[in-house]
Amino acid sequence: MRETVTAKDVAKLAGVSQSSVSRVYFEGASVSEKTKKRVLEAAEELGYRPNVYARSLITNQSNIIGLVMKGVQNPFYAQVLKRFSSIFKQHGYSILFVYTNNDEIQKEDVETLLNYNVAGVVVTDATMSFSVGEEFKKNHIPLVFFNRKLGTGEFHSVCCNNLSASRWIAQYLLSKGASELVLITGDEHTSTSIEREKGFCEVLDQQRIAYRKYNSDYTYEGGYQTAMTVLEEKQLPAAFFVANDIMALGVIDALRKNDIRIPQDTKVVGFDNIEMASWPAYELTTWEQPIEEMIEETVNYLLAEIMSYTGLAQIIEVDGKFVERKTT
Amino acid sequence: MRETVTAKDVAKLAGVSQSSVSRVYFEGASVSEKTKKRVLEAAEELGYRPNVYARSLITNQSNIIGLVMKGVQNPFYAQVLKRFSSIFKQHGYSILFVYTNNDEIQKEDVETLLNYNVAGVVVTDATMSFSVGEEFKKNHIPLVFFNRKLGTGEFHSVCCNNLSASRWIAQYLLSKGASELVLITGDEHTSTSIEREKGFCEVLDQQRIAYRKYNSDYTYEGGYQTAMTVLEEKQLPAAFFVANDIMALGVIDALRKNDIRIPQDTKVVGFDNIEMASWPAYELTTWEQPIEEMIEETVNYLLAEIMSYTGLAQIIEVDGKFVERKTT
DNA sequence: GAGTTTGTTGCATACGTATGCAAATGAAAG
DNA sequence: CTTTCATTTGCATACGTATGCAACAAACTC
Known part of the structure; x- marks a missing residue:
């Protein structure tokens, strides 16, 4: 039932060899305009489509x-x-x-x-x-x-460039007068999380600014829970640097749940600039990945x-x- | 450079025929345990992997x-x-x-x-x-x-079951005492949008309840803009039924932007129950697709x-x- | 017009696997 | 040990395409 039209069929109809049909469909092969036209017409009529598998088998390549x-x-x-x-x-x-x-x-x-x-x-x-x-x-x-x-x-x-971006963010928060900071990282094995942490901490260490670090997992729930944990401890930090936006949204929601005003009581910076960061419900300050x-x-x-x-x-x-x- | 180990190579090493190798990797073919073991060992040693393309070429099937x-x-x-x-x-x-x-x-x-x-x-x-x-x-x-x-x-x-779901939602809103309603639909060519509209309107028409219908596009921005349009017109409806959650979030944000309180001033119901619907920032009432x-x-x-x-x-x-x- | 070059074509084969068929092996039965 | 039957194996071929090679045609060159 499964009609399978091959290059041979096309060749027969077009009155050429199977090789010529193949060459028509092969980028850069030498075929005359005349045969090309005849082949394409025949192919159209029969509904021919080159077989990807046969092609890949012989070329050892795929698309x-x-x-x-x-x-x-x-x-x-x-x-x-x-x-x-x-x-x-x-x-x-x-x-x-x-x-x-x-x-x-x-x-x-x-x-x-x-x-x-x-x-x-x-x-x-x-x-x-x-x-x-x-x-x-x-x-x-x-x-x-x-x-x-x-x-x-x-x-x-x-x-x-995670390093320079997170350094920049650290500087920015300091310039805003934030003294005590919290850093929330993502999956600790990922290079992004490691680098964002590194750049951020470098600047703070250099200036001898205190900060606390919490490890999370790059998910909304992770951000939410981590922020809750942070709040259970004594003091509210002046600002949060959160290693990606989706976590940052979780952090914001957790803060709001505790009636903490942003940016008055504390500040939040994310990373990625996902579309949701610009939603009116959040209006998240963040670093845009290009x-x-x-x-x-x-x-x-x-x-x-x-x-x-x-x-x-x-x-x-x-x-x-x-x-x-x-x-x- | 590209070393390519074939069934023939494995066969030679295992001291069997290429057919036997093939049969080892073909579900349901008959091979003795003995040769199977020898083939698998040889395959392991050579790092053999059956060629998907050759296989698909001959079986006319793919995975x-x-x-x-x-x-x-x-x-x-x-x-x-x-x-x-x-x-x-x-x-x-x-x-x-x-x-x-x-x-x-x-x-x-x-x-x-x-x-x-x-x-x-x-x-x-x-x-x-x-x-x-x-x-x-x-x-x-x-x-x-x-x-x-x-x-x-x-x-x-x-x-x-979009029809019964949207009927249910209409009934629910009516039971909540909502008199004037707004329906925001998705892409108008999609069956989901058509059906959700149909079920919803059926109930309202039957009970001769007024409603306005706005066509949108199943995106957050669409929901946001549409809600803004709704608000530009005179009266605030008692409730919105929005054809999917992501649009509903846009609607909520637009309402909040206008200092409209939910659910006191108006109500919003979405559809899908995406994860974000349960976020504290939204807490959206919705229909869960299973x-x-x-x-x-x-x-x-x-x-x-x-x-x-x-x-x-x-x-x-x-x-x-x-x-x-x-x-x- | 013979020789040379350029471009096009068909033939034959190869890619790596699956599978029908016949041969071979082994087990079971007598 | 012979016969019967079931199971396993190898041989040979097919899947549909790309491509080296030789043949051929056409277009120039001198």
């Missing part, structure tokens, strides 16, 4: 980009997913979506990516063991860590590496900018 | 599920994406993520799905022309419209159809339940 993601729930990554899908589609690539519920990408998921011989991989919001990264290198599959880092420069990475720019960098690198693999890795850091709203 | 989605930004669909990915992975399927920015799934996207000969398709948050649906039928590819309907029963569909149940239904149907195709379509409606919070 699939693997996208590894954990926190789809975080609006930041939802937007990332949307943009990547959109752009890669424009370039003729399809998206193999790999959801990983562990921080570290699992063997099973890696196998999937290798099985489909993906043209490239974007890992956002997850990490992987060093050896797994090497596996991709061995197979000449370009890989980008988006908004994450792994190791120290062995793998390509596109990030916001998503478009980061995605463009990522796509350009991948496409170049797919064209001709070098394996050269680089850590690219894009600045982003501070967005002041009503929580400070 | 890919196409997931078509538009509104990734809506937390409801983010959760749907996460759950589907997770469950299908458990069943050995990978996800081809197809993002469509048009309401109607484009030809290009359909081609992608057909090219990869997906085992099944889930369409959420998008619609497709009738003829495209037929195309999938022709190719015996099972298809489910998730939270959407197309036509009148020609295609399988898993939804919340996501888990809907997903389970969808997956079961697809797996069954993949096993043995019948093409039988059914419209499955799951009830869900009312969740009363503080906006009513």
